[in-house]
Amino acid sequence: MRAAKPTPGKTTRLYDSGGLHLVISPTGSKAWRLKYRYNGRENRISLGAYPLISLKEARQARDDAKRQLLQGIDPSAERKARRQQAQVDATNSFQQQALEWFERQKILWVDSHTRDVERRLQANLFPDLGPLAIDRITPVQVLDTLRKMEARGAVDLAHRVMQVAAQVFRYAIACGRCATDPTSGLRGALTPHVQKHQPAIDPDELPTLLHAIDRYATEGGEAQTQRALQFLALTFVRTKELIEATWDEIDLAKAQWIITAPRMKMKRDHVVPLSTQALAILEEQQRTCRNSTYVWPGRNTRVPMSNNTLLFALYRMGYRSKMTGHGFRAVASTILNEQGWRHDVIEKQLAHEPENRVRAAYNRAEYLPERVRLMQHWGDHLDALRQGRTAQAPAHTPRLFVVNSDLTP
Structure with missing residues (x-):
């Protein structure tokens, strides 16, 4: 395959088995394709460029697609659905929802509180939860994020950050972007924080x-x-x-x-x-x-x-x-x-x-x-x-x- 040369003005195909073949363009680029039939209709999907995807990896991808066909799933339609879901997830991420909530709420806050909330989002929530689709975040994922704060001794901060996260989830629920608030199941899971009131005389x-x-x-x-x-x-x-x-x-x-x-x-x-x-x-x-x-x-x-x-x-x-x-x-x-x-x-x-x-x-x-x-x-x-x-x-x-x-x- 490495030695295969392009044919000027013509696309060349080198076949393996089970519909897997390597397409060589006139310019010399090489890419794996899979030919298959679904509901009596011929389809083709790309499995990646060669040599970035090796022959072994291409065969594995072919076998995965064949297993989908046995389950009645069209590999091309499944791939398209995954891309569409990825696009939805990108706009429905925790970070996207949190920033939207933040922009709407900050008009009610003094500057110092605004800075505190923004810092809790950027430094403590976005690194772990930011890219995740908000409707797929589990209580365990939120707890893992909060436990990192507890591990460095910031027990009070962990409670405050959880409050911010809960407000973001409640906002997303109200907007129809998720169904549940995973922080609601974390009561009692964090180390208790004893609040210190500011001193006052009797x-x-x-x-x-x-x-x-x-x-x-x-x-x-x-x-x-x-x-x-x-x-x-x-x-x-x-x-x-x-x-x-x-x-x-x-x-x-x-x-x-x-x-x-x-x-x-x-x-x-x-x-x-x-x-x-x-x-x-x-x-x-x-x-x-x-x-x-x-x-x-x-x-x-x-x-x-x-x-x-x-x-x-x-x-x-x-x-x-x-x-x-x-x-x-x-x-x-x-x-x-x-x-x-x-x-x-x-x-x-x-x-x-x-x-x-x-x-x-x-x-x-x-x-x-x-x-x-x-x-x-x-x-x-x-x-x-x-x-x-x-x-x-x-x-x-x-x-x-x-x-x-x-x-x-």
């Missing part, structure tokens, strides 16, 4: 902390840092939301701070009613912020204060591993719930997500009048704690429930 320790904050500047700390901690205690927003606040978000006349959607965790505007205590701090801060657009500027007024400024101040006051900026949220939530304020109102002021769609429809009203009362009460309560007293929560409106989208007392 509510009965709050008066001591407030006194420590009030003394911070006189004991050598920065006055702006003291005001920022006092303001954080009054508003219990997320630390990042506080330090990146700009003056154009704050309306002193209306006693409102509107944190714009791009800065919020779930990209929705959030209204923070300002108590008289919070307004007093802002008025003092405005006089000392050196004309910065930021309410809490860093040493360079063109940037906000460092994220670590408040944390290190708490360390300096003796609260390392006992309290963080985020801890003010936990303390406020605990105390306000114990005082009987409505849970929905507290959750809305914490900018937490609604528990379900019914709540979401009701929460669009934002409970703003009640939140205004809540925030002023909280400011009064902190003042009372400093004086060794407890501010009494005002009477509340009756609890409301949603029934068929109508508000019913």
Whole structure:
């Protein structure tokens, strides 16, 4: 076969057996072909180029095709079906579906969360699952991928990556591209991760902390840092939301701070009613912020204060591993719930997500009048704690429930 020469202007065929033959073109290229009959009709299929495919391999391919014929399968039609399925798989791969889901969802996320999700897809899911057809991925394949993270000690990451994978599968199910979510059968298969909550003091320790904050500047700390901690205690927003606040978000006349959607965790505007205590701090801060657009500027007024400024101040006051900026949220939530304020109102002021769609429809009203009362009460309560007293929560409106989208007392 190697010695076979082309015939100028003519295609030559060298026959083996069982329909297998080598086709030699006038240019000298050589390729294996198989001639067979299916349902009384002659067909031919290519088995590959020679010498890339040896005689032995060509005979094996011929025998495989003969076995298909014995089973009533047309080798040519089967090959065409496999090519078509490969094309379908390429557009229905896990990676393709994940990228489509990611593009649709990222408009709801803050930049940091967007980067986290993208990194989990690219670094942890795509290498193993990316090329696979999403409707053929098994729980074992997903588990093998997650176990690689566990093996390097990233137990928490494995759980977070599984959550991302589950969202991709649920998206594909909704779009009709797969029927089941293989992650649903993995509950209990991963090493349990014990979540570490950010440190927060007990509510009965709050008066001591407030006194420590009030003394911070006189004991050598920065006055702006003291005001920022006092303001954080009054508003219990997320630390990042506080330090990146700009003056154009704050309306002193209306006693409102509107944190714009791009800065919020779930990209929705959030209204923070300002108590008289919070307004007093802002008025003092405005006089000392050196004309910065930021309410809490860093040493360079063109940037906000460092994220670590408040944390290190708490360390300096003796609260390392006992309290963080985020801890003010936990303390406020605990105390306000114990005082009987409505849970929905507290959750809305914490900018937490609604528990379900019914709540979401009701929460669009934002409970703003009640939140205004809540925030002023909280400011009064902190003042009372400093004086060794407890501010009494005002009477509340009756609890409301949603029934068929109508508000019913």
